[in-house]
Amino acid sequence: MAFLSLSGIRKQFPGGQLAVDDFNLDVEKGEFVSFLGPSGCGKTTTLRMIAGFEQPTAGSVAVGGRDITGLPPNRRDIGMVFQSYALFPNMTVADNIAFGLKVRKKPADMAKRRVEELLDLIHLGGKGGRYPYELSGGMQQRVALARALAIEPQVLLLDEPLSALDAKIRIALRTEIRSIQRQLGMTTVYVTHDQEEALSLSDRIVVMSEGRMEQVGTPFEIYNFPATSFVAKFVGTLNVIEAKVVDAATGLVAADGQDLRTAAAIDGASSGDRVSIALRPELVTLGDLPGSNRLRGTIRDVMFLGSIVRLRMRLADGTPLLFDTFNNPHLSLPARDDEVTVSFPAEACLVLEREAATRGPDIVELGV
Amino acid sequence: MSGAGRAAVTPTVVARRRARSPRQVALKWAFLLACIAYFVLPLLGTLLFSLRSQPFLSAFTDTLNDPQFYSSLEYSFVIGIVTIVVSIVLLVPTAFWVRLRLPRLRPIVEFVTLLPFVVPPIVLVFGLITTFSRPPLPLTGSNLGSDVLLVCAYVVLSFPYMYRAVDTGLRSMDIRSLTEASQSLGAGWLTILWRVILPNLRVALLSGSFLTLAIVVGEFTIANFLARPMFAPYLQLISGNLAYEPAAVAVISFAITWAAMGAISLLGRGSRSKIQVGGAR
Numbered sequence: 001m002a003f004l005s006l007s008g009i010r011k012q013f014p015g016g017q018l019a020v021d022d023f024n025l026d027v028e029k030g031e032f033v034s035f036l037g038p039s040g041c042g043k044t045t046t047l048r049m050i051a052g053f054e055q056p057t058a059g060s061v062a063v064g065g066r067d068i069t070g071l072p073p074n075r076r077d078i079g080m081v082f083q084s085y086a087l088f089p090n091m092t093v094a095d096n097i098a099f100g101l102k103v104r105k106k107p108a109d110m111a112k113r114r115v116e117e118l119l120d121l122i123h124l125g126g127k128g129g130r131y132p133y134e135l136s137g138g139m140q141q142r143v144a145l146a147r148a149l150a151i152e153p154q155v156l157l158l159d160e161p162l163s164a165l166d167a168k169i170r171i172a173l174r175t176e177i178r179s180i181q182r183q184l185g186m187t188t189v190y191v192t193h194d195q196e197e198a199l200s201l202s203d204r205i206v207v208m209s210e211g212r213m214e215q216v217g218t219p220f221e222i223y224n225f226p227a228t229s230f231v232a233k234f235v236g237t238l239n240v241i242e243a244k245v246v247d248a249a250t251g252l253v254a255a256d257g258q259d260l261r262t263a264a265a266i267d268g269a270s271s272g273d274r275v276s277i278a279l280r281p282e283l284v285t286l287g288d289l290p291g292s293n294r295l296r297g298t299i300r301d302v303m304f305l306g307s308i309v310r311l312r313m314r315l316a317d318g319t320p321l322l323f324d325t326f327n328n329p330h331l332s333l334p335a336r337d338d339e340v341t342v343s344f345p346a347e348a349c350l351v352l353e354r355e356a357a358t359r360g361p362d363i364v365e366l367g368v
Numbered sequence: 369m370s371g372a373g374r375a376a377v378t379p380t381v382v383a384r385r386r387a388r389s390p391r392q393v394a395l396k397w398a399f400l401l402a403c404i405a406y407f408v409l410p411l412l413g414t415l416l417f418s419l420r421s422q423p424f425l426s427a428f429t430d431t432l433n434d435p436q437f438y439s440s441l442e443y444s445f446v447i448g449i450v451t452i453v454v455s456i457v458l459l460v461p462t463a464f465w466v467r468l469r470l471p472r473l474r475p476i477v478e479f480v481t482l483l484p485f486v487v488p489p490i491v492l493v494f495g496l497i498t499t500f501s502r503p504p505l506p507l508t509g510s511n512l513g514s515d516v517l518l519v520c521a522y523v524v525l526s527f528p529y530m531y532r533a534v535d536t537g538l539r540s541m542d543i544r545s546l547t548e549a550s551q552s553l554g555a556g557w558l559t560i561l562w563r564v565i566l567p568n569l570r571v572a573l574l575s576g577s578f579l580t581l582a583i584v585v586g587e588f589t590i591a592n593f594l595a596r597p598m599f600a601p602y603l604q605l606i607s608g609n610l611a612y613e614p615a616a617v618a619v620i621s622f623a624i625t626w627a628a629m630g631a632i633s634l635l636g637r638g639s640r641s642k643i644q645v646g647g648a649r
Contacts, residue, residue: 051548051552052551053548053551072551073548073551073552074550074551074552074553074554074555074556075554076552077554078552079552079553080548080549080552082545082548082549084542084545085545086542086545086546086548086549087549088546088549088550088564088568089541089568090564090567090568090570099550099553099555099563100553100554100555103553103554103555103559104554144549147549147553148552148553151553151554153552157552
């Protein structure tokens with residue numbers, strides 16, 4: 001039985017705006033689930049409904065089998081970490097962490113011991129007497145995490161906790177968050193619009209768009225087997241190639257006058273139909289590999305990104321195509337305007353829904 | 369980079385300084401001196417007048433030896449403190465709730481709090497006397513009842529100052545996040561107000577309280593019509609009978625005011641940075 005259960009959640013604001021619709025999710029005890037989506041997709045609203053700061057228009061929230069939909073936030077036993085840290089400026093770090101324990105009237109010596117434990121856990125031992133304004137952003141967010149953990153909540157919610165931090169601290173802190181979560185076995189829901197964060201942290205990801213769940217799956221499933229064109233485009237970098245169906249039953253299409261094979265039959269399409277083929281840059285290899293799909297084009301740009309080199313080529317019909325190769329000091333890279341052939345397996349071709357073909361850009365780049 | 373910035377800024381500053389003509393400088397100083405004179409001369413005149421009493425400083429010693437001076441001042445301070453407490457109890461939760469949950473009501477609440485500027489104290493006190501001098505609530509019939517009316521009237525008079533101070537203090541905080549953080553940690557509304565919001569409003573409340581105290585101590589109309597032994601009616605009383613003592617009382621009351629302002633700035637020192645919420649450093 002699921003530990004955190006969201007059933008038929010719907011949220012419509014008084015102005016009529018539908019923020020979340022038909023949201024159903026079961027989270028196991030100790031699981032780390034991320035809500036991923038663009039701004040305004042309803043991920044924070046859903047999180048706030050779990051916390052009790054928003055009331056769902058319909059549906060229910062249950063923790064440990066108990067329906068908590070009608071409970072006020074202070075009686076839900078759910079910890080939350082905010083993007084703005086929300087540390088109490090009038091209290092020291094130790095007092096901030098102990099706040100929830102004092103509210104729960106825990107004995108002073110027990111509270112003190114717990115604060116010390118948590119300060120050690122977040123590597124801020126000895127800094128309990130400082131005020132929040134004396135700490136860096138990363139330290140403040142660690143204190144906010146310790147404060148939420150102090151009450152040993154049933155569920156921990158994190159609302160874009162790393163957004164206000166710089167890149168290096170963000171990476172360090174997300175590793176720390178995951179390590180602490182694993183150590184404590186805390187059921188955690190994490191909201192982010194950063195796909196890299198979601199992919200690296202989560203046991204499962206819920207991709208959301210326009211208030212609806214697009215797909216729920218492990219990071220591997222979400223990235224490699226996107227269920228909808230939105231997920232395919234939102235998560236990772238994607239090439240979108242316009243193609244014409246040659247033989248739907250065998251998955252044969254033609255793009256830029258060159259034949260391509262998809263791994264399976266194209267359902268619901270017939271010869272002559274136009275489809276969009278999505279292709280991840282890392283699945284495209286420079287060179288002519290026998291038995292693979294091949295495309296010829298001209299190199300337009302070579303981008304050195306450290307561990308990988310990203311090449312941008314253009315097909316004869318003007319379609320751009322990105323592909324990656326691992327960096328190697330002995331690598332001989334093509335130069336701009338060189339004619340090249342790239343190869344990719346049939347399994348790398350994702351056929352997108354027809355609707356996406358009309359509205360999608362040629363390359364959707366959201367990260368490296 | 370800083371060097372370049374300095375090189376770019378310095379000639380501009382120099383050019384601006386050169387652009388100021390002696391006439392402009394003279395005008396600036398004249399304006400400053402006029403302002404100083406406007407504030408200082410009446411005080412200086414009052415002080416010099418009070419010092420003309422014979423024997424020397426007798427106006428001050430007589431005032432300080434007058435038990436009515438202390439009793440009226442004490443009574444005014446007690447009424448002032450009660451007014452402050454009632455104002456805080458009434459306005460802090462109101463301003464907090466309006467900011468948190470009812471932001472659309474803010475213009476209406478602000479308008480209501482500004483009404484004491486529109487309704488003169490004489491109208492207010494006549495309204496109070498007319499309403500509360502007969503059943504079902506004949507409050508003017510007893511000292512305690514009159515004190516209650518006095519405090520209520522002063523709470524109304526303090527609205528514009530106290531509400532504005534509290535509202536400004538709340539604006540400097542991320543009250544939504546602080547409130548939600550407190551709630552997620554198990555705190556109820558009273559705990560949130562008492563342990564999170566009020567301590568972070570310390571400076572705002574101090575300035576609001578000081579203004580309220582100044583109004584209460586200096587208010588004459590309501591105190592006089594309700595026949596309460598406040599400081600302002602006392603001042604009016606001795607003005608009618610004595611020459612130099614009222615001036616001495618005015619100087620002493622200014623000294624008390626400045627001492628209170630000094631205490632506020634001492635208490636509020638260093639808390640500005642503590643009110644900062646969120647954001648990477």
